[in-house]
Amino acid sequence: MAVVMIGVDPHKGSHTAVAISPAEEPLGELRVRASAGQAQRLLDWAAAWPQRTWAIEGARGLGHLLAQQLLAAGEQVLDVQPKLGARVRLLATGDTNKNDPGDARSAAIAALRSPARRPVQQDDHAAVLKVWSKRHRDLGRMRTQVVCRLHAVLCDLVPGGVSKAITAGQAARLLGSITPSGAVEAARCELAAAFLDDLRRIDAQLRDTKKKLDVAVRAPGTTLTQVFGVGPVVAATVIGAVAEVFRFPDRHHFAACNGTAPIEVSSGPRKIYRLSRRGNRRLNHVIHMAAVTQIRYRHTDGRAYYDRKLAEGKTPKEALRALKRRVSDAIFAQLQADARRASADPR
Numbered sequence: 001m002a003v004v005m006i007g008v009d010p011h012k013g014s015h016t017a018v019a020i021s022p023a024e025e026p027l028g029e030l031r032v033r034a035s036a037g038q039a040q041r042l043l044d045w046a047a048a049w050p051q052r053t054w055a056i057e058g059a060r061g062l063g064h065l066l067a068q069q070l071l072a073a074g075e076q077v078l079d080v081q082p083k084l085g086a087r088v089r090l091l092a093t094g095d096t097n098k099n100d101p102g103d104a105r106s107a108a109i110a111a112l113r114s115p116a117r118r119p120v121q122q123d124d125h126a127a128v129l130k131v132w133s134k135r136h137r138d139l140g141r142m143r144t145q146v147v148c149r150l151h152a153v154l155c156d157l158v159p160g161g162v163s164k165a166i167t168a169g170q171a172a173r174l175l176g177s178i179t180p181s182g183a184v185e186a187a188r189c190e191l192a193a194a195f196l197d198d199l200r201r202i203d204a205q206l207r208d209t210k211k212k213l214d215v216a217v218r219a220p221g222t223t224l225t226q227v228f229g230v231g232p233v234v235a236a237t238v239i240g241a242v243a244e245v246f247r248f249p250d251r252h253h254f255a256a257c258n259g260t261a262p263i264e265v266s267s268g269p270r271k272i273y274r275l276s277r278r279g280n281r282r283l284n285h286v287i288h289m290a291a292v293t294q295i296r297y298r299h300t301d302g303r304a305y306y307d308r309k310l311a312e313g314k315t316p317k318e319a320l321r322a323l324k325r326r327v328s329d330a331i332f333a334q335l336q337a338d339a340r341r342a343s344a345d346p347r
Contacts, residue, residue, distance in 0.1 A: 004021060004022075005053055005109075006020075007080070010061075010063035015038060019108070029101055039070055042070070043070075052075075054075055054078065055107045057082055058080075059079035076119070080110050118247060121243070125220050126239050127240070127243075129213075131240075133236040139205055147165075154166075157178055168199045226334065227327065228293070228302060229291065230290050234286040237282060241283050245332070246336075251332045257279050257280055258287055263275075263278070287331065291320060291327050295323070309322050
């Protein structure tokens with residue numbers, strides 16, 4: 001019996017499913033409200049096609065919960081990148097007009113025809129690391145906002161404000177030295193004190209989150225932190241974003257995914273490569289931070305490699321990009337070693 005492909009266009013409040021045959025003929029359509037019974041309603045509707053596969057657009061985004069529910073029910077689920085569905089719509093109609101049934105059908109067709117589809121896996125420890133690394137990232141953004149607002153208020157209280165990065169203790173000492181001369185300055189001092197309280201609270205939350213990240217990274221026994229410059233925060237971000245390292249055939253595909261591989265823009269006999277702005281920018285950022293850390297310490301192999309590239313005539317930016325690719329390859333090798341060890345573990 002031919003396998004029916006069921007495409008799903010997930011949203012926050014509802015999910016639209018469209019079933020198609022291997023010949024891309026429509027077989028049925030259903031829209032369900034996002035609720036506790038969403039998966040069961042879809043399964044009851046799809047019972048007419050025992051041989052079926054689900055293709056969820058963005059199964060690691062809005063469709064994550066539904067994908068995990070279907071997996072728990074024993075279903076086969078594929079993750080379809082939204083850009084693949086967009087290409088199907090463009091090729092089919094000549095434009096990218098969107099509607100929910102059309103998006104679901106495009107996801108199903110993309111899953112049928114594209115080799116880029118990926119099976120969805122049950123959440124594992126990588127999901128834990130992704131949760132806490134996102135928490136750390138969000139707290140970092142909040143801290144930056146509070147510090148910027150505190151700087152702005154201090155500029156109205158102290159001539160020149162604070163010229164460098166400010167800490168909670170430094171801000172407290174500065175505020176303690178100010179004697180308001182009127183109602184306006186008193187209000188600004190109160191506002192600065194409120195920002196200072198926010199800063200202390202966020203700093204405490206960041207310390208707590210770093211402790212959780214450290215414990216979570218150590219739990220699976222990863223060797224990723226053996227790469228110089230890769231601490232618990234970087235390791236958690238990498239593992240959470242990569243999840244299954246074996247989905248990358250080799251280190252070159254991994255580098256293309258994280259944006260450290262240059263893009264070829266050759267024409268005719270001219271071979272030209274330019275900086276890649278593609279790929280997972282979050283991965284690219286943490287690899288950048290690891291490379292910068294290696295450059296900062298002169299005893300590291302990364303610093304020696306960076307200096308060697310400078311001696312070859314590379315600019316500092318070009319040398320840094322070369323080092324980022326080297327760090328990417330080292331991270332990939334450690335991820336592969338961890339995955340092989342985990343698969344060989346009898347537990």
